Amino acid sequence: MIIAIDGPAASGKGTLAKRLAAHYGYRHLDTGVIYRAVAHALLTTGIDLNDEARAVQAALKLDPESFDNPALKSQAVGSAASVVSALPKVREALVTFQRQFAAGPPGAVLDGRDIGTVICPTADVKIYVVADPKIRARRRTLEARARGEEADEAVVLADILARDERDQNRAVAPLKQAPDAYLLDNSQLDIESGVRAAIDIVEAVRAGRQRV
Template sequence: MIVAIDGPAASGKGTLGKRLAAHLRLAHLDTGLLYRAVAHRLLAAGGTLDDEAVAAEAARNLDIRTLDPEALRGPGMGEGASVIAALPAVRAALVELQRDFANQPGGAVLDGRDIGTVICPDAHVKVFVTASAEERARRRHGEFLGRGESVTYEEVLADIRARDARDTARATAPLRPAEDACLLDTTELDIEAAFRAALAIVEAAGQRLASRG
């Protein structure tokens, strides 16, 4: 089974992806880490995020097994990933990598912004997770504070809104729900309630698949 989970920053899709993958005993890929890793490589080398050729080359040389999630979750990396993700050559370089992961034996859970629309349009389950910008900023701000990072709520909210605008307006693979995706608004839900709601969507899809034989 392939489960595609899409949504804007800090909507809860990553946490849900991990929880669902563990419950279903499937591999999980946070595809946002791929774009963060490309941004990290460019900045570490003293480059700029708008160098599409260099960014695409970095994307082609990514090895999923070497990604360090904790090192890629700083405040600047999220903004950098959003800039990198708007580059068509980078997205093209990462498409097959993501599809190969999704099509491994048994399937996988992938979360991102274009999984259900571009990467896995034939996924067995598609969930679009959302929440208000204010609630998402509150969650992300709490994560930063928990890691001892100095950033204000207002700064995080401005970043969330800027990323939303960039992700939904980009010409290549804009952030939007797939036509057959189930919408899950987590604004008023804690992680346990959100997980139960997401699992119910996945289980219903599994039952439909089983009934088809």
């Protein structure tokens, strides 16, 4: 089974997807970290984020072992990743990697911004996770401070709104809810309640399939 989790960043979908994968014994891939890794590679070498050719080279040289690098979680890398992810050839270079991951046994949970619409359009279950932008900004600010980083909540909110605008209006794989995706608003849910709601969605889909 393939479960696609999409939605804006800081909506809690990453943790939810990881917990969902653990619940079912599936593999988990945070696809956003792939773009963050490309962005980080460009930033550390001083390459223009809009240099598509160099960005593709970085994408093809990605080392999965680097995905746990704490530096990838920074606000600066996140903003840069949004720019890099809008480059058509970069997205094309990373599609195969993501689809191969999704197809492997025993099942997979992928979270990102175009999983249910582009990467895995035939996923068994699609969940689109959202949360109020102000709540997302608060969550991201607290996460940054927990890592010892300085974070201004107003600045974080402005960055979130700008990123959403950019991702929703990009020409390639824009951020949007797939027609057959279930909407999960976790603005007022803690992580346990969010995970439970996601499991309920998956089980409802599985029950529906079993009745066919």
